[in-house]
Amino acid sequence: MSPETGAALARDLLALAAEVLPGAERLEKYGGVVLRRIAGQAGTECCGVFVYRAHVALEFTEGYRLADPAGRLEGGGKRRRHLKLRAPQDIAAKDCRGFLEQLARLGPAVGGPVAEPGMQERRQQG
Numbered sequence: 001m002s003p004e005t006g007a008a009l010a011r012d013l014l015a016l017a018a019e020v021l022p023g024a025e026r027l028e029k030y031g032g033v034v035l036r037r038i039a040g041q042a043g044t045e046c047c048g049v050f051v052y053r054a055h056v057a058l059e060f061t062e063g064y065r066l067a068d069p070a071g072r073l074e075g076g077g078k079r080r081r082h083l084k085l086r087a088p089q090d091i092a093a094k095d096c097r098g099f100l101e102q103l104a105r106l107g108p109a110v111g112g113p114v115a116e117p118g119m120q121e122r123r124q125q126g
Contacts, residue, residue, distance in 0.1 A: 009056040020100040055084040
């Protein structure tokens with residue numbers, strides 16, 4: 001994936017998130033952009049967009065709560081799940097809007113610490 005493709009995917013994902021989650025606060029954290037459902041309130045982080053060398057990840061803080069009958073979400077931790085995108089058409093193909101809309105319906109109680117031990121080191125490895 002080219003750096004230009006990664007930047008375009010991140011920009012498009014953040015625009016989509018802003019549309020679906022109006023009022024969400026954008027924070028540059030953990031090497032990407034994290035969305036906080038309630039501006040200024042720590043612990044309300046709900047998702048984030050992170051650019052890697054080979055893909056862009058749309059990460060969900062409490063992704064385990066999202067319905068995923070097609071098995072698109074990746075990640076086997078207790079809470080976090082993510083989608084890996086490598087091309088512009090992946091935004092629709094992986095139903096990013098649908099997952100963000102589910103997140104919006106879960107309400108403001110969703111959120112919590114985004115960082116996991118070793119996350120920054122894994123990001124640098126790509």
